[in-house]
Amino acid sequence: xxIQELHLMGRTVMSYRLWGxxxxxxxxxxxxxxxxxTSQTSPRTTSQIPRMPDGKPNFTGLWQVLGTxxxxxxxxxxxxxxxxxxxxxxxxxxGQGIVEGGEIxxxxxxxxxxKDNLQNRMTLDxxxxxxxxxxxxxxxxxxxxxxxxxxxxxxxxxEYATSNxxxxxxKFKEAAVDTWMGTSNGRWEGDTLVVDVSGxxxxxxxxxxxxxxxxxxxVVERFTLADADHINYEASIEDKTIYTRPWKISTVxxxxxxxxxQLNEFKCVEFVEELIYGHLKKK
Amino acid sequence: MRHRLVSIAPTxxxxxxxxxxxxxxxxxxxxxxxxxxxxxPPKTPWGEPDLQGTWTSDDCIxxxxxxxxxxxxxxxYTEQELAERQSQxxxxxxxxxxxxxxxxxxxxxxxxxxxxxxxxxxCKQTSLVVDPPNGxxxxxxxxxxxxxxxxxxxxxxxxxxxxxxxxYYIRCISRGVTGSIFPVIYGNGQQxxxxxxxxxxxxEMVHEARxxxxxxxxxxxxxxxxxxxxxxxxxxxxxxxxxTTNFLGNRTGIGLNGGGTPTSDALKLIERYTRTxxxxxxxxxxxxxxxxxxxxxxxxxxxxxxxxxxxxEYACHEGNYAMSNSLSGARARExxxxxxxx
Numbered sequence: 001x002x003i004q005e006l007h008l009m010g011r012t013v014m015s016y017r018l019w020g021x022x023x024x025x026x027x028x029x030x031x032x033x034x035x036x037x038t039s040q041t042s043p044r045t046t047s048q049i050p051r052m053p054d055g056k057p058n059f060t061g062l063w064q065v066l067g068t069x070x071x072x073x074x075x076x077x078x079x080x081x082x083x084x085x086x087x088x089x090x091x092x093x094x095g096q097g098i099v100e101g102g103e104i105x106x107x108x109x110x111x112x113x114x115k116d117n118l119q120n121r122m123t124l125d126x127x128x129x130x131x132x133x134x135x136x137x138x139x140x141x142x143x144x145x146x147x148x149x150x151x152x153x154x155x156x157x158x159e160y161a162t163s164n165x166x167x168x169x170x171k172f173k174e175a176a177v178d179t180w181m182g183t184s185n186g187r188w189e190g191d192t193l194v195v196d197v198s199g200x201x202x203x204x205x206x207x208x209x210x211x212x213x214x215x216x217x218x219v220v221e222r223f224t225l226a227d228a229d230h231i232n233y234e235a236s237i238e239d240k241t242i243y244t245r246p247w248k249i250s251t252v253x254x255x256x257x258x259x260x261x262q263l264n265e266f267k268c269v270e271f272v273e274e275l276i277y278g279h280l281k282k283k
Numbered sequence: 284m285r286h287r288l289v290s291i292a293p294t295x296x297x298x299x300x301x302x303x304x305x306x307x308x309x310x311x312x313x314x315x316x317x318x319x320x321x322x323x324p325p326k327t328p329w330g331e332p333d334l335q336g337t338w339t340s341d342d343c344i345x346x347x348x349x350x351x352x353x354x355x356x357x358x359x360y361t362e363q364e365l366a367e368r369q370s371q372x373x374x375x376x377x378x379x380x381x382x383x384x385x386x387x388x389x390x391x392x393x394x395x396x397x398x399x400x401x402x403x404x405x406c407k408q409t410s411l412v413v414d415p416p417n418g419x420x421x422x423x424x425x426x427x428x429x430x431x432x433x434x435x436x437x438x439x440x441x442x443x444x445x446x447x448x449x450x451y452y453i454r455c456i457s458r459g460v461t462g463s464i465f466p467v468i469y470g471n472g473q474q475x476x477x478x479x480x481x482x483x484x485x486x487e488m489v490h491e492a493r494x495x496x497x498x499x500x501x502x503x504x505x506x507x508x509x510x511x512x513x514x515x516x517x518x519x520x521x522x523x524x525x526x527t528t529n530f531l532g533n534r535t536g537i538g539l540n541g542g543g544t545p546t547s548d549a550l551k552l553i554e555r556y557t558r559t560x561x562x563x564x565x566x567x568x569x570x571x572x573x574x575x576x577x578x579x580x581x582x583x584x585x586x587x588x589x590x591x592x593x594x595x596e597y598a599c600h601e602g603n604y605a606m607s608n609s610l611s612g613a614r615a616r617e618x619x620x621x622x623x624x625x
Contacts (some may be wrong), residue, residue: 052479053328062479129602146494148478149336155476155483155490164485164492166476166594179596182477203601208384263494265509269456269600273446280610282444282617 007092022202030114049191049225054150057225058189059147059154062256062263062275065140065233068095073249074141075102080088092208098140100248104211110242118212125208129276130268132163132180135197135219136235144256147262154193159266164190167195175199193223216241229255289394307310324521324558327480331497332367334556335475337593338564338586342402342464343411345582348538350410350418358418359407366453368405375401399468403589411465413567414581420537423544427575429544443613446606447523448490452540454606455489459534460527460552463491464539472594473586480595482516482523484524495525502528502611505534508548523556537570547574563590 050058068076075097081090108116117124127133133141143159154167167186175183175198183199202215217239224232231253238246350358353514377396408416434442434449441447444520452458463486464473470488477483480498483489497516505528507513513529531549535574550572557565567583570576 002371056377058479060481132596132598146481146483148476148481148483150476153476153486155492157483157494162490162492164490166474166485177595180598181596181602260503261501262496262503264503264507265511267456267510269454274456277446277606277610280607280612280614281446 002019021231044128048227049227052119052149052191054151055113057193058149059193059223059231060149061147062144062261063231063253064144064256065251065253066094066095067098067140067251069098069140070137070142071095073098073207073211074104074209075227076209080150088175098249098251100250105247106219107242107244109214113242114212117205117212121208121210124210125205126203127160127205127208128272131159131203132161132273133158134180134200134213135165135182135184136237137204137206138163138165138181138222139221139233139235139253140251143266144261144263157263159263161266167193172196180204182219189222191224195221195223197221212242213237214241215240223253226252228256302363322560323493327477327479329479331479331518332523332558333477334475334482334523334564335474335477336556336588338582338588338590339400339471339473339592340464340566340586341400341471341589342404342466342587343406343408343506343584344402344407344466344468344471345468346406346411348411348582349420350412352417352419354409355381355385356416356418356480357409358413358416360409365405365407372401372403372405384402400471402466408584411582411584412580413583415578420543420605421576421578421580424575424577427544427547430534432542432544446610449606449609450542451510452489452533452542454566455558457489457491457535457604459530459536459546460493460514460534460554461510461570462510462539463488464568464586465539465582466584470597472592472593482525485594489599490597497523505529508532512550512552521557523554523555525552525556527552527554529573532574544575546570546572549574556586559585 019130050060052058054232056256071092076095077091078094079092081087081092084088092197104114122163123126127137132138136159138145138156138158141158141160144160145156148155148157152169154169155164156167157164163181167184167185169186171196172185173183178199178201179202179203182197182201184194184195184197186193188194200213200215200219201219202213202217205212220236221240222232222234232250233253234248234250236246236248237243297473323585325606327333327335337579375396379401395559412418412420433448433453440591446454452462457463467488472485472487474485475482476485480496482495482497484493486493492512492575493514494513497518498514502515503513508529508531510531512527514525514527516523516525519522528551530548532548532550533545535541536545550570553569554568554570555565557564562587565583566586567581569579569581601610
């Protein structure tokens with residue numbers, strides 16, 4: 001961290017190397033003394049992130065992930081879409097995956113299930129039916145979400161399907177019942193918001209490619225503000241019933257900066273009723 | 284613009300007259316609870332009134348939206364009437380408990396009574412509508428009288444040709460803003476979470492999350508319309524005032540669960556949330572829809588806290604077996620009737 005500081009500042013004082021070192025050392029000392037309690041993170045970045053009155057990072061705002069992880073969280077090439085009529089607009093763009101190491105460590109049986117899911121995506125993918133997206137999928141769908149951070153609890157209001165969750169920042173609460181969005185318990189590790197998600201009902205997928213979870217899946221998310229407008233997001237995923245080891249995803253969440261950006265309403269139920277109930281309509 | 288202002292002038296005049304007339308009734312309704320005289324409303328660390336917590340409209344469950352005509356302009360029950368209602372509540376709670384524990388008791392096919400939520404205190408009001416003084420929803424304009432109310436299906440008169448015969452509530456889409464806070468048999472939780480610049484109200488049933496900016500920004504474009512509208516809040520003293528516009532027309536109404544005659548795209552709601560004690564918020568909402576009602580009107584009731592009350596995930600659409608079952612039941616009945624005719 002200090003090395004990065006030195007590197008950036010060093011360039012401007014290249015011709016006065018000795019003076020440069022003196023200046024840089026002084027700058028680093030000033031930065032450190034000006035910000036007590038932030039020694040775990042880079043002084044350069046912590047000076048730029050929004051903070052709550054108590055000094056905690058303030059995640060409040062409208063956020064969205066860029067990229068194509070909502071199609072497939074693994075590395076993937078471009079592919080045609082399922083509907084001829086949609087042409088290029090319905091095709092799947094290529095994209096770098098967000099899975100660390102590239103592969104999801106499925107057991108052989110689970111690997112088969114993923115392939116089966118993909119083959120039958122049109123009837124099995126919960127997104128198509130406007131079902132709640134679950135965690136972590138909600139975080140990197142192609143929709144914004146609003147974070148509302150109070151002095152204690154933190155709300156994530158997702159645009160897709162009006163789904164939402166409240167991160168309990170008080171005493172740890174066991175999941176009372178399995179749910180689509182799970183039970184979120186948060187804590188602070190320095191400037192990182194760590195969210196433990198349990199009680200997932202196992203009906204959610206990770207993406208449109210059939211990557212899936214079960215009601216044993218345990219997700220631990222880490223949100224760290226890299227600067228005022230970017231969150232480094234990581235989630236570790238553990239489920240002995242379908243994965244041979246814990247695995248991790250990581251991506252960047254971007255702040256929506258447009259002047260008039262706001263959370264809109266995407267109540268998708270009425271877009272799927274014909275699909276779900278059409279066969280039961282009076283002929 | 285000038286022309287437009289002139290054309291809405293009568294509405295403004297009516298609204299002002301109405302506001303003056305309603306003031307005394309509302310002042311009474313918003314009066315702090317006894318013993319709360321020296322209570323200071325809390326502030327958030329960033330200096331705004333703190334409304335946070337999980338609140339419910341449970342105390343006014345069962346209070347009709349419209350006052351029975353025989354009660355005239357009587358908005359509040361007498362002390363004696365309240366005492367009677369309090370003992371009714373106590374008996375009800377006793378019954379809930381008995382049904383819950385008694386084995387081999389005869390039960391109906393409906394949910395047991397302990398499933399529904401109960402208020403802890405009797406509602407002081409005779410109706411949820413507090414203005415006009417007769418406590419009744421104003422008359423509908425002729426153009427609103429022809430709007431279709433989805434009748435849903437009942438056993439005697441099934442009308443289940445399509446999902447569109449059901450209310451937006453039954454379809455798990457929305458109950459609208461007022462339908463999401465007016466007291467019904469359960470799911471009345473309102474969890475308020477604030478951040479600098481925002482107030483969020485999370486409503487259990489149909490999992491609404493109203494994100495209300497309180498930073499002075501203008502409304503979204505009128506081309507962006509929605510079931511829950513576009514809310515903007517500001518603080519007046521300790522009161523959160525929320526103005527919501529940009530509604531889709533002809534969806535939900537100003538009834539329980541969003542029932543009743545659907546409102547129009549001209550609907551404007553002004554809600555006021557005032558903390559009147561450590562466990563009470565006085566809520567009121569002015570409903571102004573110049574394409575539906577002959578005048579604006581006001582609904583008010585307290586939101587209170589119950590120890591241990593929390594919102595749960597209400598995965599309504601995900602588990603909407605009722606829709607499939609109602610539609611397939613109607614198709615089966617048609618098939619049976621057709622077979623009979625042959």
